[in-house]
Amino acid sequence: AQSVTQLGSHVSVSEGALVLLRCNYSSSVPPYLFWYVQYPNQGLQLLLKYTSAATLVKGINGFEAEFKKSETSFHLTKPSAHMSDAAEYFCAFGGATNKLIFGTGTLLAVQP
Amino acid sequence: EAQVTQNPRYLITVTGKKLTVTCSQNMNHEYMSWYRQDPGLGLRQIYYSMNVEVTDKGDVPEGYKVSRKEKRNFPLILESPSPNQTSLYFCASSLEQGTLNTEAFFGQGTRLTVV
Numbered sequence: 001a002q003s004v005t006q007l008g009s010h011v012s013v014s015e016g017a018l019v020l021l022r023c024n025y026s027s028s029v030p031p032y033l034f035w036y037v038q039y040p041n042q043g044l045q046l047l048l049k050y051t052s053a054a055t056l057v058k059g060i061n062g063f064e065a066e067f068k069k070s071e072t073s074f075h076l077t078k079p080s081a082h083m084s085d086a087a088e089y090f091c092a093f094g095g096a097t098n099k100l101i102f103g104t105g106t107l108l109a110v111q112p
Numbered sequence: 113e114a115q116v117t118q119n120p121r122y123l124i125t126v127t128g129k130k131l132t133v134t135c136s137q138n139m140n141h142e143y144m145s146w147y148r149q150d151p152g153l154g155l156r157q158i159y160y161s162m163n164v165e166v167t168d169k170g171d172v173p174e175g176y177k178v179s180r181k182e183k184r185n186f187p188l189i190l191e192s193p194s195p196n197q198t199s200l201y202f203c204a205s206s207l208e209q210g211t212l213n214t215e216a217f218f219g220q221g222t223r224l225t226v227v
Contacts, residue, residue, distance in 0.1 A: 009152065032214055043116075043202060043218035044155075090154060094214035099145065099170060100204075104154040 002027045004093045006103035014111050019063075019078040021106045023091030026072065032094040033074045035065055038105075039087045047089075050074060061085070086110045114139045118203050118219035125193055125226055133188045133222045135203030141217075143206045144186040145170065146178065148199040149221075155202065161186055193226040200224075 007022040025031055033050040048059025055067045061084075065076045074091060091103040116137045125131055137144065145160035147170075157170030161180040175197055177189040186205075190197060200223050204216040 034215065036218075041221075043220045044204075044216075045218070046215055049215055099157045099160060100155075100214060100216055102147075102155040104152060 002029075002031070002093050002101055004091050004101050004103040006091050006106050008106050009104065010107045010109070012109040012111060013081045015083055016080050019076070019081045019085065019108065021076040021089050021091075021108065023065075023074045023076065023103060024072050025074060025091075025093050027093065033065075033067065034092040034094060034100070035059065035063070035074075035076050036090045036092060036102075037087050038090065044090065047076070081108075081110045083110050083112065114217065116203055116205055116217050116219040118201075118222050120222060121220060122223050123225070125224070127194055127226055128192050131190050131193060131224075133190075133201060133203075133224070135186045135188065135219060136184050137186075137203075137205040137217070138184065139205060139207075139217065140183065141205035141207055142183075143208060144180065145204050145216075146176070146186070146188050147202045147204065148172065149202060150199050158188070158201075190224075193224075195226045198224060198226050 003026045005024045035047040036044040037047050038044050047063050048057045050067045058064045063078045088105050088107045090105050093101040119134045142163050146158040147155040149155050156172050158176050159178040161167045202221050203219040206216045
């Protein structure tokens with residue numbers, strides 16, 4: 001069965017510091033992987049998706065994620081955090097099933 | 113503007129009083145689904161629809177009903193709401209499912225409180 005695990009329900013970084021949000025997946029079929037962001041009182045918005053064309057995927061707002069098959073990971077990074085990045089981030093697995101399978105989310109806090 | 117529209121955004125109701133949350137998309141998407149979001153649990157799928165008149169259960173369907181009479185609309189019905197259905201609900205649509213076009217577009221959410 002497919003599953004997604006996000007390590008760390010809360011992550012706090014200083015403004016300007018590296019952001020690293022972790023996501024690991026379990027799947028017996030090639031995965032389609034997504035990162036979504038949820039700002040307060042809003043719906044989810046797609047940050048980026050893994051299409052198998054390239055292992056390093058660039059998304060909106062300076063975020064990127066690297067697909068590592070050997071580690072079954074799809075971690076999200078941003079070199080320099082901004083206050084506006086404070087939000088909840090969800091990793092999701094798609095493909096082979098009739099739904100997106102979401103991780104439990106990571107709440108990112110950015111300290112001034 | 114491409115969007116998924118849910119109504120209402122906020123709803124407080126009493127146990128047992130039937131309610132409907134509407135969802136409409138203007139992207140001609142085949143696939144629509146409902147999720148509920150609870151702290152520490154992420155998003156869990158309630159029901160989904162592959163096309164008009166085709167619906168199926170997700171992971172947590174108990175206490176909910178849906179219908180898909182038109183491609184653009186996918187209402188969520190709670191026939192007899194209970195306090196454990198207090199949650200944040202999201203409707204989503206996508207072009208397809210099980211492919212790269214699984215990318216989902218989400219509504220703004222409906223925060224439901226059942227007292």
